[in-house]
Amino acid sequence: MVDSVSLDGEPFVVNMFRYTKETIGGTPVYRAMTAVEVGDHPEVTAYVARALAALGIENGPAHSELVLTDRGPVLIETGARTHGGLGPTLVEHASSHSLIDLALASRVDPDGFRAATRTAPTLHRGAVECFLFSPATGTVTANRVRASCEGLPAHLFDTCGQAPGDHVEKTTDLITSYGRVVLSHEDPETLAHDTAHVLSLDRKGELLDVRPD
Numbered sequence: 363m364v365d366s367v368s369l370d371g372e373p374f375v376v377n378m379f380r381y382t383k384e385t386i387g388g389t390p391v392y393r394a395m396t397a398v399e400v401g402d403h404p405e406v407t408a409y410v411a412r413a414l415a416a417l418g419i420e421n422g423p424a425h426s427e428l429v430l431t432d433r434g435p436v437l438i439e440t441g442a443r444t445h446g447g448l449g450p451t452l453v454e455h456a457s458s459h460s461l462i463d464l465a466l467a468s469r470v471d472p473d474g475f476r477a478a479t480r481t482a483p484t485l486h487r488g489a490v491e492c493f494l495f496s497p498a499t500g501t502v503t504a505n506r507v508r509a510s511c512e513g514l515p516a517h518l519f520d521t522c523g524q525a526p527g528d529h530v531e532k533t534t535d536l537i538t539s540y541g542r543v544v545l546s547h548e549d550p551e552t553l554a555h556d557t558a559h560v561l562s563l564d565r566k567g568e569l570l571d572v573r574p575d
Contacts, residue, residue, distance in 0.1 A: 363378065363379040363380070363381060363395070363425070363426070363427050363428075363445075363449075364377075364378050364406060364407075364410050364425075364426045364427075364428065365377050365378075365423065365424070365425055365426075365444065365445045365449070365453070365461055366410060366414065366423070366424050366426070367422065367423050367424075367461070367464040367465050367468050367475070368414060368419060368420055368421055368422060368423075368424065368468065369421060369468050369472055369475050369476070370420065370421065370472075371415070371420040371421075373410065373411050373414050373419075373424070374464065374475075374479040375400050375406075375407045375410060375411075375483070376400075376453065376457070376459050376460075376461045376464055376483055377397065377400060377445075377449075377453045377457055377459070377461060377483060378397070378398045378399075378400050378403060378406065379395045379396060379397055379398065379449070379452075380395070380396045380398050381394070381395055382394040382395075382396065386495060386497075386533075386565075387497065389533075389534050391493070391495060391533055391534070391535065391536075391539070392493045392535075392536045392539065393492070393493055393495075393561060394490055394491065394492050394493065394557060394561065395449075395452075395490065395491040395493070396488075396489075396490045396557075397452060397453075397456050397457070397485055397488060397489040397490070399484065399485055400482065400483050400484075401482055401483075401484065405434065405435065406428070406430075406435050409428070409434065409435040409437075410424075410426050410428075410435075413426065413437050413440060414426075414440065417440055419440070419442050421468060421469075422442065422465065422468050422469065423442070423443060423444040423461070423464075423465040423468070424440055424441065424442055424443070425440065425441045425443055425444060425445050425446075426439070426440040426441075427439055427440075444461060444462070444465055445461065448491055448521075448542060448544060449461075449491075450462050451544075452489045452491060452544065452546075455487070455489060455518070455546055456485050456486065456487050456488065456489040456546060457483055457484070457485055457486070458481070458483050458484045458485075458486060459478065459479075459483040463478070464478060464479070486548075487546055487547060487548045488546060488547055488548070488550055488553040489518075489544070489545070489546045489553075490516075490544070490545045490546070490553060490557045491542050491543075491544050491545075492542060492543040492544070492545065492557060492560045492561060492564070493536065493539040493542060494507070494522065494533075494539055494540050494541045494542065494543065494564050494569060494570070495533040495539065495540075495564055495565075496530045496531065496532055496533045496538070496539075496540045496570065496572055497532065497533070497567065497572070498532050498572050498574040498575075499529075499530070499531050499532040499574065499575050500529070500530065500572045500573050500574040500575045501526075501527060501528070501529060501530075501572065501573045501575070502524045502525065502526055502527065502528045502529070502530055502570060502571065502572055502573075503526055503571040503572065503573050504526060504570070504571040505522060505523075505524050505525065505526070505569075505570055505571075506568065506569050506570070507520055507522035507541065507543065507569045507570065508520060508522065510563055510568065510569055511543050511560055511563075511569075514545070514556040514559065514560070515547060515552050515556060516545040516546060516547035516552055516553050516556035516557075517543070517545060517556070518544045518545060518546045519544050520541060520542060520543045520544065521541045521542045521544075522540065522541030522542070522543070522569075522570070523541075524540065524541070524570065530570070530572055540570065543560050545557055545560070
């Protein structure tokens with residue numbers, strides 16, 4: 363996943379994330395979105411620049427998703443918009459550059475945009491968004507997400523405020539994930555450990571109890 367902001371046909375890649383999926387009960391679902399260094403993937407930056415030129419996106423933000431294959435990057439889609447959901451928040455927290463600020467500057471402050479994009483973006487800390495999975499549609503009977511995760515060194519915040527009696531949908535895609543646990547840390551090993559721990563708890567069904575409908 364690549365977020366960029368363009369000015370007069372010159373795109374600047376602000377950030378990249380790598381999605382992780384798992385097949386659960388026969389359904390492929392998103393499990394994590396991990397920030398990666400833009401500078402480690404020059405071929406992706408160049409490919410996105412060509413794609414934006416072909417699509418005629420010359421000014422403002424673009425959100426592109428692609429897959430890396432043996433023959434190089436392949437575009438899935440590009441939207442002439444910023445990253446939705448929690449993406450901009452993660453970029454603000456972890457990166458040297460702000461997706462929101464650059465998107466605004468491309469519209470109202472071109473000189474400021476050019477000044478800010480003279481340096482390449484870098485991560486000053488890692489960031490991961492974990493997508494949580496409900497195995498059934500039903501009623502929440504217990505929620506242990508915060509109690510289980512907020513003590514982790516990399517824990518930043520979560521979006522899992524369900525209380526007993528609340529309704530959740532069976533997770534079949536990104537939209538029906540019942541919540542997110544967002545992790546961030548300067549130490550890659552700590553971040554990797556806490557990410558694996560959160561996803562392991564979720565796979566075991568230890569974060570949310572649901573009484574199926």
